Amino acid sequence: MFQNENKLISKNSAHIIVFGNEKGGTGKSTVAMHVAVGLLRLGYRVGTIDLDNHQGTLTQYIENRKSFSNTHEVLPIPEHIHIKRVEHNNLMQQKLAEQELVEQAINKLKQSNDYIIIDTPGSNTYMSIVGHSFADTIVTPINDSFVDLDLLARFDKKARFEIKPNVYTRMIWDLRNQREKRDDKFVDWVVMRNRLAHLYSRNKNEVGVVLDRLSKSLGFRLASGFGERVVFRELFLEGRTLLDIKETGENKLSISNIAARQEVRHLIKTILPEKSAMTMSLLRTA
Ligand SMILES: Nc1ncnc2c1ncn2[C@@H]1O[C@H](COP(=O)(O)OP(=O)(O)OP(=O)(O)O)[C@@H](O)[C@H]1O
Ligand SMILES: [Mg+2]
Structure with missing residues (x-):
């Protein structure tokens, strides 16, 4: 298990939000970009770090945003760092070097x-x-889907009851313990459903029920999530998010996109429960 003994990151530093799970393609980079832009539009200063050496989706998203900002409309852009994997013959030294890069x-x-x-x-x-x-x-x-829930807990396939926490949950529990011991800090964990089908389905309903139960037994807060919407894929190429599109004028949002924007706002509210309703209402006029 990873032991983070480093004391260089002071307790009173910026609030760090990590988007992760061990399964590919669930929307980490897309959601991370939307939350980053949401925070920028609320007037916060935002830095972003891309740890995905292979795909670098967030980095590409921000590059696309810079291009769009240069040629079309000036957009707020986070201060970004893309960290590349270190290649080293010695595994221990490679890990130390990677840890140092993230800390820096x-x-x-x-x-x-x-x-x-x-x-x-x-x-x-x-x-x-x-x-x-x-x-x-x-x-x-x-x-x-239950394939994704498997990342959080092992299930009895028939009864669909969780038997034990799975690998990703155990990693978070270990890290939580370490942080509590080291900094006396509780790490908040929010799970969100992404690409939700718009129509009712038995699977959708079952996943919702199980997630609700898991949130209590595994210790995460459940956010309401994003629906399946083509607009997320389209906006990537322009480096824009739903929070960059004006609700009036020629770029007027469709009903579906207004709903999607509401989902983004709702997620930001869930992630930042301590922010006042007045602060969050600023996102409405972004
Ligand atoms: N709510 C959504 N509706 C439709 N498409 C979505 C939605 N969220 C993400 N996508 C699309 O799904 C694909 C994967 O999203 P994304 O790259 O954000 O996932 P990821 O978890 O970061 O993937 P990886 O694990 O490979 O880094 C992208 O094409 C993205 O545009
Ligand atoms: Mg990604």
């Missing part, structure tokens, strides 16, 4: 930002564990 990036961004958003790869890499170890809040998007 956090230390740099925390100087000038209120929030740091960390996007992790969809696999169990050391870099991902290091990223999780610095979280004040962990956000785990999951797709709406």
